[in-house]
Amino acid sequence: MTVFIRVISAFAAVLLIPLYALTAAIDAVSAGKRTDETSVNIVGIGAYFRSQGVATDGEYLYFSSKTTLYKTDITGREFVGINLSAIPAQLKDIGIKHIGGMSYYGGYIYAGMEDSKVWEHPVVGVFSPDSLELVKYYELDSAVHTRGLPWVCVNPENGYLYAFDHSKQPGKILIYDVNNEMEPVGEVALSRTVASVQGAEFYGGLLYAATNDETQAVYAVNVETGGVEKFTDRNLTGGEGEGMTVVTKDGKDYILAFDLGPLFVNTNLRYYPLDK
Numbered sequence: 001m002t003v004f005i006r007v008i009s010a011f012a013a014v015l016l017i018p019l020y021a022l023t024a025a026i027d028a029v030s031a032g033k034r035t036d037e038t039s040v041n042i043v044g045i046g047a048y049f050r051s052q053g054v055a056t057d058g059e060y061l062y063f064s065s066k067t068t069l070y071k072t073d074i075t076g077r078e079f080v081g082i083n084l085s086a087i088p089a090q091l092k093d094i095g096i097k098h099i100g101g102m103s104y105y106g107g108y109i110y111a112g113m114e115d116s117k118v119w120e121h122p123v124v125g126v127f128s129p130d131s132l133e134l135v136k137y138y139e140l141d142s143a144v145h146t147r148g149l150p151w152v153c154v155n156p157e158n159g160y161l162y163a164f165d166h167s168k169q170p171g172k173i174l175i176y177d178v179n180n181e182m183e184p185v186g187e188v189a190l191s192r193t194v195a196s197v198q199g200a201e202f203y204g205g206l207l208y209a210a211t212n213d214e215t216q217a218v219y220a221v222n223v224e225t226g227g228v229e230k231f232t233d234r235n236l237t238g239g240e241g242e243g244m245t246v247v248t249k250d251g252k253d254y255i256l257a258f259d260l261g262p263l264f265v266n267t268n269l270r271y272y273p274l275d276k
Helices: 002-015 017-028 045-049
Strands: 038-043 054-056 060-064 069-073 079-083 098-105 108-114 123-127 134-139 153-155 160-164 172-177 183-189 197-203 206-211 218-221 228-232 240-249 252-260 266-273
Touching: 017 038, 017 266, 038 045, 045 266, 054 108, 054 252, 060 098, 060 240, 098 153, 098 197, 098 240, 153 197, 197 252, 206 240, 206 252, 240 266
Parallel strands: 054 098, 054 240, 197 240
Antiparallel strands: 038 266, 054 060, 060 069, 069 079, 098 108, 108 123, 123 134, 153 160, 160 172, 172 183, 197 206, 206 218, 218 228, 240 252, 252 266
């Protein structure tokens, strides 16, 4: 499978040269407004596999599409592994059809999963980073998570998992203990709405959340007080803001956030410096 994927990818790269040119030209429209320092443009089927969430263990990147998990090297370019059907039958049977924002903690990938447009089964999926298979899952209370579970994030300092109560108009942070069978441990009111969060990650004690709001902004959230401050506006050219993680590149720390282009044929992996 790995050799086949590599051969197909190399062949497709040649055929997709016109799409690289087209998507680069579209992206240039917003060049003066965007705040990314550097970016990587992925086109074709590779964009589909990098279209929802992303997490890292410091060595590899793990991407989700709606039903797949995809593993690359730390640059996001080189294929390492794939699970084309990452939602097992027992979750499909209750309507789960979407894997969203993810977070790496303690040797596992934690992912928000949901029955999109139904919102009856908010699920935290726990995946092996080696096999990319689901090893465990927890169903949260749909009376508390009233509009799905598009993302989750684990704080490496305390092993708590964080999510919002609503995907479009959240009012509070909900907190669970990963090391105690996802036991609820508290909630914190948000100082302002952070709409349409697609993925989040901790850095320096703050929860950074990437959104698909009007400017595809990234916010910094204090999970102790609920205070919210805008970190940056991404200002994309009609694209759809997706998930994020935090990586180190060339000795500097960055938010790696990505977006689907307006034609839905490419994904941009963008780096936003955290020391600004």
